[in-house]
Amino acid sequence: MVCLTVKYRDFRNIREAEIAFAPGINMIAGDNAMGKTSALEGVFFCAQGKSHRAGNEAELVRFGQNAASVTLRFVNDPANSGARSRQPGRQPKPIELSARFFLPAGFVPIETAPAELPAEQPAAKLPAEPADDPHDRRSRFPGVKKQYEKNGVKLAKASEFIGHFRAVLFTPDHLSLVKGAPALRRQFLDAAISQLDRAYLVSLQRYRQILQNRNLVLADAWKHPALVDTLDGWDALLAKEAATIAKARKNYVTALDREVRALFAEMTAGRETPALAYPDPLDEGEYLALFQKEREREIRRGVTLFGPHRDDVLLLLEGREARNFASQGQQRSFALAMKLAEGELSRAFAGEYPVFLFDDVFSELDDRRRAFLLSGLAGRQVIMTACRTEGLSLPNDSRLLTCEKGNFHIVS
Numbered sequence: 505m506v507c508l509t510v511k512y513r514d515f516r517n518i519r520e521a522e523i524a525f526a527p528g529i530n531m532i533a534g535d536n537a538m539g540k541t542s543a544l545e546g547v548f549f550c551a552q553g554k555s556h557r558a559g560n561e562a563e564l565v566r567f568g569q570n571a572a573s574v575t576l577r578f579v580n581d582p583a584n585s586g587a588r589s590r591q592p593g594r595q596p597k598p599i600e601l602s603a604r605f606f607l608p609a610g611f612v613p614i615e616t617a618p619a620e621l622p623a624e625q626p627a628a629k630l631p632a633e634p635a636d637d638p639h640d641r642r643s644r645f646p647g648v649k650k651q652y653e654k655n656g657v658k659l660a661k662a663s664e665f666i667g668h669f670r671a672v673l674f675t676p677d678h679l680s681l682v683k684g685a686p687a688l689r690r691q692f693l694d695a696a697i698s699q700l701d702r703a704y705l706v707s708l709q710r711y712r713q714i715l716q717n718r719n720l721v722l723a724d725a726w727k728h729p730a731l732v733d734t735l736d737g738w739d740a741l742l743a744k745e746a747a748t749i750a751k752a753r754k755n756y757v758t759a760l761d762r763e764v765r766a767l768f769a770e771m772t773a774g775r776e777t778p779a780l781a782y783p784d785p786l787d788e789g790e791y792l793a794l795f796q797k798e799r800e801r802e803i804r805r806g807v808t809l810f811g812p813h814r815d816d817v818l819l820l821l822e823g824r825e826a827r828n829f830a831s832q833g834q835q836r837s838f839a840l841a842m843k844l845a846e847g848e849l850s851r852a853f854a855g856e857y858p859v860f861l862f863d864d865v866f867s868e869l870d871d872r873r874r875a876f877l878l879s880g881l882a883g884r885q886v887i888m889t890a891c892r893t894e895g896l897s898l899p900n901d902s903r904l905l906t907c908e909k910g911n912f913h914i915v916s
Contacts, residue, residue, distance in 0.1 A: 505578060505579075505580055505581055505669070505670060505854075505856050505857060505858055505859055505885070506525075506527050506578060506579050506581050506859070506885050507525050507547060507576060507577075507578045507669070507859050507885060507887070508524065508525065508577040508578055508579060508598060509522055509523065509524050509525070509576070509577045510522070510523050510525075510543070510546055510547055510550075510574065510575070510576045510577075511573075511574070511575040511576075512542075512543070512546055512572075512573070512574055513572060513573045513574075514565060514566040514569040514571065514572040514573070515542060515546055515564060515565075515566065515572045515573065515574050516539065516542035516545065516546075516563075516564060516566060516572075517537070517538075517539050517542055517566060517909075517910050518539050518542055518543070518546075518566070518910040519566060519910055521539075521543075521910060521911060521912050523543060523905065523912050524914070525885070525887060525903065526885075526901070526902075526903035527581075527885055528884075528885065528886070528899065528901055528902060528903070529878075529881065529885075529886045529888070529898060529899055529901075529902040529903070530885075530886065530887045530888070530902070530903045530905065531888055531889075531890060531893060531896075531898060531902060531903070531904050531905065532544075532887070532888070532889045532890075532905045532906075532907050532912065533889070533890055533891070533892070533893050533904065533905070533906055533907065534889075534891070534906055534907035534908055535891060535908075536891060538907045538908050538909055538910070539907050539909070539910040539911075539912075540863075540864070540889040540907045541557075541863055541864070541889060542910075543889075543907070543912070544673070544861050544863050544887060544889060545557060545558075545564075546574035546576075547576060547671060547859070547861060547887060548671055548673045548861055549564075549574060549603055550574065550576040550601045550603065550669050550671075551666070551669050551670055551671035551699060551858075551859075552666060552671075552695055552698070552699065553603075553652075553662040553663075553665050553666040554662075556673055556675070560648065561605050561648040561650060562605075562607060562648050564605055565605055565607055570606065570607045571604065571605060571606045571607065572604070572605045573602060573603065573604040573605070574602070574603055575600060575601070575602040575603075576600070576601050576602075576669060577598045577599070577600045578598065578599055578601075578669050578859075579595075579596045579597070579598050579599070580596050580599075580856060581596075581856050581857075581885075599654070599655060599668060599669070600653075600654070600655050600656070601652075601653070601654055601665065601668060601669055602652070602653040602654075603650065603651070603652055603653075603665070604650070604651040604652075604653075605648060605649070605650055605651075606648070606649040606650075606651070607648060608648070608649070650662070652664070652665040654668060663702055663705050663706050663709065666698060666699065666702065666705060667698075667699055667700070667702050667705075669859075670699045670700075670850050670854065670858035670859070671699075671858050671859045671860070671861055672696075672843055672844075672846050672847045672850065672858050672859070672860050672861065673843075673861045673863070674840070674843045674860070674861065674862050674863070674865055675862075675863040675864070675865065676863070676864060676865055676868050678692075678839055678843060678865075679835070679836050679839050679865075679868055680839075681838070681839040681842055682819055682826050682827055682830065682835040682838045682839055683826075683827045683835055686814075686815070686816035686817075689816060689817040689819075690812075690813070690815065690816070690817075692817075692842070692846075693753050693756060693757070693817065694708055696756065696846045696849070696850075697752055697753065697756050699850065699858075700849075700850060700853045700854070701752065703748075704748070704749070704752045707745050707748045707749055707752075708745075708749060710741075710745050711742065711745035711746065711749055711811075711812070711813075712813075714738060714741045714742045714745060715742060715808055715811070715813060717738060718735070718738040718739075718742055718808055719806075719807050719808055721734055721735060721738060722735075722802050722803055722805075722806050722807055722808065723806040723807070725803045725806075726803060726804070726806070732799075732803070735795075735799065739792055739795040739796060740792060742791070742795065742808070742811065743788045743789075743791035743792040743795060744788050746786070746788075746791045746811045746812055747785065747786060747787050747788040747790075747791055749812040750783075750785030750786060750812050750815065751785045753782050753785070753812065753815070754782045754783075754784070754785045756849070757780050757781065757782035757817055758782075759849055759852075760780055760842070760845050760846070760849060761779060761780040761781070763841075763844075763845035763848045763849060764778050764780060764838075764841045764842055764845045765777065765778060765779070767841040767844055767845055767848075767880075768837065768838070768841050770876075770880075771837055771840075771841065771873075771876050772837070776821060776822060776834070777821070777822060778819070778820065778821050778826070778838055778841065779818075779819075779820040779821075779823075780817055780818065780819055780820075780842075781817070781818040781820070782815065782817055782818070783815055783816075791810075791811070794810055795810065798810060819838060821834055821838065826838055833870070836868070836869065836873065837873065840869070840873060840876075840877065844877075844880060847860060847884070857883070857884045857885075859884075859885045859886075859887065860881065860884055860885070860886045860887070861886075861887050861888070862877075862886065862887075862888035862889070863888070863889050864889050864890055864891065865888075866888070866890055866896060867890065867891070874896070875897070878896075878897065878898070878899075889907075903916070904916045
């Protein structure tokens, strides 16, 4: 899979730009706040259907504008795909994905509130994040309209947009995959599996909506006892989606464990052995029995206490929990191996590598891990950013671009 070009209009701090990428390694260099990360964010949005750093889509629209767009053209790489249906020598046809964001009429950016708002127009109020997952990134501005297209044809929903273009993103935040909160590891699994399995994405979306409604009932059940009678219906709906999600995650982590072990052995010359494990999934009936058994407890707490939204991935190094016993360097090696393994599983599923995106991670890695990362990226398209390129041994055929105030130029 090769990203050919990406066009931006009023996206973050990029007024208007088009970037052409080479099939191999592409390095975007420039100072902070110039637009490098925004460029990668636009590419990743076309894979995931959401931003990896925006709390709501309103943040993606350049300040002072009421709409933004990102358009990506890519091809499935015949050299890596192994597709049997293509005729020899015939080049695959490019696919174009486009996402547009429209702010509601009269919307005033939150930065201007409340001083610049007239008295009759109160500042927008942001609802609290869901109690069960503070990292959930659903839009907090329901008025933001999104429009998705594939090859100029409008798509009805985000789930139809996700999965055509695949990308693996690695940022400094991902270095906390090992020692960070369980929500980070759940996000990692959900993002990776959703690109490969549209049915999983649909089930995950249903689960989150059902969970939100069930939590509302639990929160009010103590003062409105009649609501308790509605829990049977919510329990049945939640149990069905929970079983689907847990089984898919278990299968993915089992496969991920094999890839991480192989990568770690190469990275450490076989001196250290990692392991990943996900809880044994319950089936639909077992989840339903669990919800009913713990109903009184959940009513007292006012929230759903059991389900995939509470699960975690156990990461071990030499049989000990990595978050507590691994050194910082070992934790970074583990996180790096997990992201590279994500790419390997994507290739195993689709027959070709995804595009790899690295946002200023080289400054966080030592020389040994930098060398391992670069040596292991042969045959893949990579788009990376850095403030400085001194000390990086990039291949001779790499493409170097500069970024300054949202403008991008090819240097070599």
